[in-house]
Amino acid sequence: MLADAILFTHFAFVLFITLGLPLIYLGAARGWPWVRDRRWRALHLAAILFVAAETMLGFACPLTVWEDALRGHRPGVGFLERWIQRIMFYDLPAWVFLVAYAGFAVLVAVTWALVPPAATRRPRGHGRVDAQPPATASAFALIARHFAPLARGFPGAYGLLDDAAVISPVSGGELVVKTDPVVGGVDFPSDAPAALVARKALRVNLSDLAAKGAVPRAYLLDLLLPASVDEPWIAAFAAGLAADQAEFGVHLIGGDLSSTPGPIAIAVCALGEAPVGRIIRRGGAQPHDLVYVTGTIGDAALGLGVLRGALPALDAGPAAFLLDRYRLPQPRVALGPHLIGLATAAIDVSDGLVADLRHLCEVSRLSAVIEARSVPLSPAARVAIGDDPRRLATALTGGDDYEILFTAPPAAAARIDECSRATGIAITLIGRMEAPPAAAPPRVTVLGDRGEALQFLSEGWTHFGRR
Numbered sequence: 001m002l003a004d005a006i007l008f009t010h011f012a013f014v015l016f017i018t019l020g021l022p023l024i025y026l027g028a029a030r031g032w033p034w035v036r037d038r039r040w041r042a043l044h045l046a047a048i049l050f051v052a053a054e055t056m057l058g059f060a061c062p063l064t065v066w067e068d069a070l071r072g073h074r075p076g077v078g079f080l081e082r083w084i085q086r087i088m089f090y091d092l093p094a095w096v097f098l099v100a101y102a103g104f105a106v107l108v109a110v111t112w113a114l115v116p117p118a119a120t121r122r123p124r125g126h127g128r129v130d131a132q133p134p135a136t137a138s139a140f141a142l143i144a145r146h147f148a149p150l151a152r153g154f155p156g157a158y159g160l161l162d163d164a165a166v167i168s169p170v171s172g173g174e175l176v177v178k179t180d181p182v183v184g185g186v187d188f189p190s191d192a193p194a195a196l197v198a199r200k201a202l203r204v205n206l207s208d209l210a211a212k213g214a215v216p217r218a219y220l221l222d223l224l225l226p227a228s229v230d231e232p233w234i235a236a237f238a239a240g241l242a243a244d245q246a247e248f249g250v251h252l253i254g255g256d257l258s259s260t261p262g263p264i265a266i267a268v269c270a271l272g273e274a275p276v277g278r279i280i281r282r283g284g285a286q287p288h289d290l291v292y293v294t295g296t297i298g299d300a301a302l303g304l305g306v307l308r309g310a311l312p313a314l315d316a317g318p319a320a321f322l323l324d325r326y327r328l329p330q331p332r333v334a335l336g337p338h339l340i341g342l343a344t345a346a347i348d349v350s351d352g353l354v355a356d357l358r359h360l361c362e363v364s365r366l367s368a369v370i371e372a373r374s375v376p377l378s379p380a381a382r383v384a385i386g387d388d389p390r391r392l393a394t395a396l397t398g399g400d401d402y403e404i405l406f407t408a409p410p411a412a413a414a415r416i417d418e419c420s421r422a423t424g425i426a427i428t429l430i431g432r433m434e435a436p437p438a439a440a441p442p443r444v445t446v447l448g449d450r451g452e453a454l455q456f457l458s459e460g461w462t463h464f465g466r467r
């Protein structure tokens with residue numbers, strides 16, 4: 001009985017250590033994380049030492065109880081066992097085993113050198129093992145638990161288990177690509193709810209696709225998290241993405257998860273589709289085109305004011321509405337594709353109405369004149385602004401509205417009304433495009449109630465300048 005147990009253990013270990021070597025290579029090629037786990041290597045090493053020690057003990061102490069048992073009379077042993085006993089203990093001298101173990105040790109050393117453990121080289125596949133992620137679980141486990149489900153339903157994402165994804169546009173279509181990062185403390189408060197942070201990070205990119213007339217299909221996500229972020233935060237973040245995937249018909253198809261010594265940083269790269277050569281550029285506006293904007297303007301900037309305590313007298317109702325508009329923009333995904341063939345130029349309002357209209361003017365080499373009183377304001381924004389000209393300026397120049405600002409010829413007016421009715425998204429005429437005087441740079445003029453040109457301290461948000 002004892003002999004059987006020892007023999008069984010011996011061969012089980014031999015099998016484990018010999019199969020372990022090809023498994024290391026196979027696992028490294030396929031990106032299995034345990035291959036680089038130091039605990040697994042320690043177990044492998046322990047098994048090798050055990051087999052070597054046990055075999056050598058067999059030679060050195062032939063009279064030990066278990067060796068004696070192995071060599072003893074074993075009535076009824078089969079052919080295989082007799083053969084194994086002959087090889088292991090009778091016919092081969094000790095030096096054969098010594099050479100075999102030395103060769104095996106060299107093989108193991110070479111294998112481990114070629115496939116180093118975690119913390120020295122990055123494995124293939126998604127996720128990092130070397131940069132320890134914020135939660136205690138490995139990045140692989142976090143991706144498998146929270147992000148792989150977001151790739152279901154998109155075959156080219158391969159369940160987030162491969163190095164890259166495949167996306168094929170429908171016939172006659174081309175891919176439209178956009179990436180825009182958001183950073184904690186810059187684009188959102190660091191203590192903002194995770195689900196809202198996720199949805200905003202995705203939506204700001206979908207908004208750009210919508211402004212180009214593209215239908216969104218998929219997105220990549222790079223998520224850099226500080227050590228203070230725990231797994232429940234990641235779960236809530238993924239739940240926010242799942243909600244927006246359902247709302248906008250997109251899938252996560254790849255990306256990475258890593259750690260950072262800085263604040264939370266999120267980069268979404270959104271991929272959409274549009275008919276070949278038909279996306280709505282910034283530079284296509286013509287003189288006498290009319291300027292339109294969707295939804296309402298200024299809610300997000302005033303909502304940020306609410307968040308910062310700059311509007312203390314505002315009632316709870318309007319304050320909550322403005323705050324919500326700041327936290328969760330509504331990209332005009334349903335409208336964008338309808339504007340292809342109607343709009344001559346378009347841009348989404350992210351930096352501020354005046355600044356973004358100026359961007360459009362610069363590329364179109366035209367000027368624009370808009371009327372402040374035509375700019376659509378929500379009832380909450382009207383209450384917040386009252387008759388304070390500084391707050392009106394905040395609404396016209398603040399960022400984060402994520403509405404679509406576009407130009408179209410006057411002849412398209414009826415069809416634009418039709419689009420608005422069909423999608424349920426308000427579209428408001430706010431001004432017109434003009435050719436600037438010769439040699440003058442393109443400019444945006446905002447007219448006040450008495451027809452005077454309004455002056456603003458700043459036209460909109462800029463990352464690298466004064467606000």
Ligand SMILES: [Mg+2]
Binds near residue numbers: 208347348349350
């Ligand atoms: Mg934009």
